[in-house]
Amino acid sequence: MPEKMQDLRDFIKILEKEGELKRITAEVDWNLELSHIAKLNEERKGPALLFENIKGYETPVFTSAYTKTSRVALALGMDKTSTIVDIARNWSDKVTEKLIPPEIVKNGPIFENTLEGDDVDLLKFPVPQLYPMDGGRYFGTTAYLITKDPETDFINLGVYRMQVLDNRSLGLQLLKGKDAEVMLNKYWEIGEPMPAAAVIGGSPLGFLVGSTLVPYGTSEYEVIGSLSGEPVEVIKSDLTGLLIPAQAEIVVEGFVDPNPENFREEGPFGEYTGYYSGKAKEEFPKPWLKVERILHRNKPIFWATTVGRPVTDTHMVQSINRTAELWTQLKRLGVPGIQSVYIPPESTGRFWAIISIKQNYPGHGRHAGMAVFATVLGNYGVKGVIVVDEDIRADDIERVLWAISVRYNPIEDTELIKKGRSTPLDPSLPMEKRYIVSRILIDATTPHEWERKPILIEMDKVTMEKVLERWDEFGL
Ligand SMILES: Cc1cc2nc3c(=O)[nH]c(=O)nc-3n(C[C@H](O)[C@H](O)[C@H](O)COP(=O)(O)O)c2cc1C
Incomplete structure (x- = not known):
């Protein structure tokens, strides 16, 4: 049976037990050095990394979680040898069978520390600068944004890149038609700011599922529940009214002004295509989260991914969740x-x-x-x-x-x-x-309607069995 996981810490423990994690104790700079170590490690199909000694910071940074299929399988409680197709088949079967809604609880470790007023500072955490031409430091690479439809109360989780614009502002790239963008437009119509929470950590599936293109109206919380076999424990935020994961590492809460006139410059960013996504000035300005409160656990863990050229964990995550979701949608059709x-x-x-x-x-x-x-x-x-x-x-x-x-x-x-x-x-x-x-x-495919189909060469079964029985004899 899969080990239950509400928490990034449980996942890190499992990775360590399975020999899939390396702790880096040498001092590392958040400025390029961290991402370059992680990227080179990812290209070599190395282990997940926990950087424990970031220059100027006490918070550790976890990277390269999903570079290998084995680690995605572990997060899903599956056998380490599972392939992407195995994982996607299992995922699709589970979500087709049952979605499990989140469970509201009163309290959780995420409320161990609250930063408000003058204490709000995104750079309290070792937010990395990933690539030389990035427009700044990216708080959100594995982070997911929680937002709510103002008409239906449907809660969405979406992984969108998030740049630190200043200590209290988080730039958001919500591409056209993405769920949070659809919601932001609804808030613009009713003339209200959109409550939003950017989350790092909680279930390791948050990153994997938050970047899945499920149809609008299906909450990713329910998909995480279905995949892990237990409801995600959430707390209703007294500030935003959103449901936030009780075991998250860091939650940044605030409001997004939907008025396009107030959008700000964001990027460029070394994207998953292997290219920078345009120059900030040429690109469309972006909405941003005005941070009002930061919640974090004691000794929080910051989780990042290098994005950039394939294949890194970003590509693995996309491959797995898109394969699974495409399979599910084809079944539904x-x-x-x-x-x-x-x-x-x-x-x-x-x-x-x-x-x-x-x-x-x-x-x-x-x-x-x-x-x-x-x-x-x-x-x-x-x-x-x-x-x-x-x-x-x-x-x-x-x-x-x-x-x-x-x-x-x-x-x-x-x-x-x-x-x-x-x-x-x-x-x-x-x-x-x-x-x-x-x-x-x-x-x-060979056309079904062809009466004369090409004859496929198959080996003679009896001879093949005999050969296999004698295999050791041949010294091969
Ligand atoms: C590391 C990573 C970064 C991503 N960054 C963005 C982004 O900046 N903007 C965006 O619209 N989608 C981004 N995506 C893709 C979305 O997560 C994906 O389309 C997801 O379906 C969005 O959630 P939604 O369907 O609830 O809108 C990213 C995915 C990953 C894995």
Whole structure:
């Protein structure tokens, strides 16, 4: 049974027990040095890191949590050897079966320390500067923003980058159509500031699930509950009325002015695409959280990720949660025959999807591929879908390339779509036209309707068994 985890500290303990954590006791600077150690470690597929000695600070910084699939599996209480497809299948099964709402409790460790008035200072924590051209220090890379729909009280958790603009202001990048942006527009319509809380820590799944594109109206709290098998313990904040995790490490609370005239310059930032996301002046100004109160536990742990070029934990997180959510949404659409789904981390965990299907009817490959673009998840910035037959697992890239080579005829088996929702962070698009992208569907299945199908070479079963029995004899 999975060990229950409400708390980042429990997760760190488990990682240590499993030999997946390294404590760095040497002094490290928050300014570039920390992120560069973490990034180089991530590129080498190293352990998660706990920096315990940050120059000028007492708070430790935890990084590289999810660089390896094994650590995501541990956070989800699964076997360490699980693959991304295994994890996504399990995730999709669980959320389809049952969502578990959060449980409101009266108190929790997050209220151990309260900073108000003149004591409010975001730089009390060792907020890192990640890359040389970043516009500043980023408090939010694993942090999730909690906001509430003013009409329905639906609570959303979203991972959005958050820059320290000054000691009491947190710049927010809420891209168009993201849940918190939709909510902010509603507050603008009713002429009220939006209450918001930026959270670091709590369940290790907060970061993983907070960056999942679940349809508007499904609370990520319920998804975390479903995946961990227990409700997230939350406290109703007396300041904002929001439900905040009782075991979080740090919660920054305040209000966001929805008036675009009061937005501020934010960025640039070394994004997950491997490029800086534009120059601050050329980019759109951003809303920001006016911080009124900071809550933190005794000896809080600051959690960061390096973002930047693939593959780091950002790409792993995106790959896993998008694979799982795409799979779930395809199931809900009732597309038959889906065997496996995969959005590779190397595609930054978002731009390409691979679907394996067992065909039941002519045009089934096209149906599955087009369905990807029709889902809320696949519609957002997925540029390419590759559909393969059931004999190939979606994550078996060698076989997928083989299928594209021998089962795919470009003129017959390609569908192009000119216009689809994109992310404005895509560097393949011109800066001023980044909300639209074209899409390609590569149907690398053997057409169901062909009466004369190519004959696939299979080894003779009896001979193969005999050979395997004698394997040791051959000294191979
Ligand atoms: C490390 C990381 C940073 C992210 N930064 C942003 C961001 O700055 N803005 C944004 O809109 N989405 C960002 N995302 C993607 C969102 O988390 C994702 O689209 C999620 O679905 C947003 O939540 P929502 O669906 O509740 O709006 C980031 C994801 C990760 C993993």
